Amino acid sequence: MGFIGANGAGKTTTIKSILNLVRMDSGEIHILGKNMTEHEIELKQEIGSAFGDINFYTRSKIKTLTNVIKRFYSTWDDQIYYKYLKKFNIIEDKKIAELSTGLKVKYSLALALSHGAKLLILDEPTSGLDPVARDNLLDTFQEIVQDGEISILFSTHITSDLEKCADYITYIHNGQIINSAEKEEFIDTYRLLNGKNEQLDLVKNNLNSYKTSSFGFTGLIHTKDFDPTLDIKASIPNLEEIMIYFSKKEELYV
Amino acid sequence: MYNLLIKELKLGVSPFFFFMPLLTGALMLIPGWLYFLVILYFCFITIPNMFGGYKTQNDLIFSSMMPVTKKDIVKARVAIIVILELLHIIIAIIYGVISLRLYPNLNYIFFGPSLGFWGLCFIMLAIFNIIFITMYYKTAYKYGAATFVAIAAAILFAGGAEWLGIKNSFVFDLFKGTGADNLAIQLSILISGIAIFAIFTIIAYHIAIKRFQKVEV
Numbered sequence: 001m002g003f004i005g006a007n008g009a010g011k012t013t014t015i016k017s018i019l020n021l022v023r024m025d026s027g028e029i030h031i032l033g034k035n036m037t038e039h040e041i042e043l044k045q046e047i048g049s050a051f052g053d054i055n056f057y058t059r060s061k062i063k064t065l066t067n068v069i070k071r072f073y074s075t076w077d078d079q080i081y082y083k084y085l086k087k088f089n090i091i092e093d094k095k096i097a098e099l100s101t102g103l104k105v106k107y108s109l110a111l112a113l114s115h116g117a118k119l120l121i122l123d124e125p126t127s128g129l130d131p132v133a134r135d136n137l138l139d140t141f142q143e144i145v146q147d148g149e150i151s152i153l154f155s156t157h158i159t160s161d162l163e164k165c166a167d168y169i170t171y172i173h174n175g176q177i178i179n180s181a182e183k184e185e186f187i188d189t190y191r192l193l194n195g196k197n198e199q200l201d202l203v204k205n206n207l208n209s210y211k212t213s214s215f216g217f218t219g220l221i222h223t224k225d226f227d228p229t230l231d232i233k234a235s236i237p238n239l240e241e242i243m244i245y246f247s248k249k250e251e252l253y254v
Numbered sequence: 255m256y257n258l259l260i261k262e263l264k265l266g267v268s269p270f271f272f273f274m275p276l277l278t279g280a281l282m283l284i285p286g287w288l289y290f291l292v293i294l295y296f297c298f299i300t301i302p303n304m305f306g307g308y309k310t311q312n313d314l315i316f317s318s319m320m321p322v323t324k325k326d327i328v329k330a331r332v333a334i335i336v337i338l339e340l341l342h343i344i345i346a347i348i349y350g351v352i353s354l355r356l357y358p359n360l361n362y363i364f365f366g367p368s369l370g371f372w373g374l375c376f377i378m379l380a381i382f383n384i385i386f387i388t389m390y391y392k393t394a395y396k397y398g399a400a401t402f403v404a405i406a407a408a409i410l411f412a413g414g415a416e417w418l419g420i421k422n423s424f425v426f427d428l429f430k431g432t433g434a435d436n437l438a439i440q441l442s443i444l445i446s447g448i449a450i451f452a453i454f455t456i457i458a459y460h461i462a463i464k465r466f467q468k469v470e471v
Binding site: 016019021022023040041042044045049051055056057058060064065067068069071072073 | 257260261264265311312313315318320322323468470471
């Protein structure tokens with residue numbers, strides 16, 4: 001599942017709450033059917049998580065770090081670990097600081113997969129990667145989820161990542177979840193309208209937000225609010241457009 | 255808890271701090287010196303460097319992501335502090351014995367390395383721990399103010415004790431007069447010191463857990 005939102009929307013806070021790293025004012029977290037606060041230790045055995053890249057103990061060798069980390073997990077499997085290191089081309093004698101950003105993410109993936117995590121929670125794994133490394137990482141994600149055993153929840157503000165590989169999308173804006181649905185359904189919920197400025201008044205009240213120019217207006221509308229009999233060109237928006245028009249809506253009211 | 259302790263040993267604490275007692279302990283060989291300083295060097299040097307390391311290496315995030323409770327994180331941290339403190343005291347005691355052999359007829363102005371003196375050192379570290387550990391776990395990363403206040407309190411205790419040892423005839427007698435050769439008195443001071451150290455550190459540990467539960471990582 002992809003988790004999108006603008007910077008500061010609350011993606012990382014949500015993920016930190018899931019992992020019980022921040023105190024919640026209200027609500028409950030359930031993972032794999034279990035309550036997080038009651039089964040924290042047990043669940044953390046089954047979750048692999050990574051924040052952006054590994055930024056702790058960066059001067060230590062990978063070998064040293066792994067030897068410390070693997071002790072914490074009862075289900076650690078060295079064979080799987082070495083398989084992934086080989087696959088990702090990670091050299092054990094290197095220090096964390098010497099890995100590229102992409103490799104750091106892959107190293108956390110290798111760690112998570114080696115203790116048999118059923119759920120990987122990744123905060124902005126693709127941020128800061130070049131297009132090639134990003135595409136490569138997304139392919140890896142797809143290989144991991146292919147068997148249906150492992151799920152990945154990852155947050156990002158790069159919408160094209162989600163278009164490439166997410167099955168479900170949750171969109172968060174200003175701490176509120178706007179929509180959470182299957183990708184196709186999510187996109188299908190909205191229509192992007194292109195019309196002449198004179199037509200704007202017909203639909204203005206139903207639009208989420210709009211931009212005007214001398215050529216006309218463009219605006220985002222809920223599919224259910226859209227009247228197809230009107231002579232306005234409607235197209236299916238991409239995720240980026242949905243994000244942009246949603247944040248514009250906010251500005252309108254301020 | 256055990257795994258976290260291994261993490262402290264392998265990643266968190268530089269090996270230097272485990273060897274440092276060999277150097278600071280050697281200061282016990284300076285005849286008639288202010289021996290409280292030997293133990294205070296742990297507070298001056300090891301504590302701020304170690305906790306600065308935790309902060310820059312993002313140890314808090316690392317530990318929190320592992321499948322461990324917050325209680326265990328505190329327990330392992332307190333354990334490593336106590337291990338280092340004991341290391342400092344035990345090695346200093348060994349150097350102290352050598353020092354006593356080297357200078358048998360020395361007239362001590364400050365406390366000599368007697369068993370009673372080591373009891374006072376335990377009390378000094380007890381005061382240091384209860385202040386440092388509880389203050390530090392308000393945030394679990396800011397160590398400056400906690401170190402400052404804890405060191406100040408430890409110095410006040412050491413200074414006060416030395417002052418009494420010079421000015422107060424009872425205390426003088428206990429450590430430098432007739433009491434110095436009385437094994438029972440010396441031993442009971444040492445044991446009381448260890449008891450106070452244990453009690454204060456355990457209290458600090460419990461307060462730290464309560465405070466750490468409220469910390470947002």
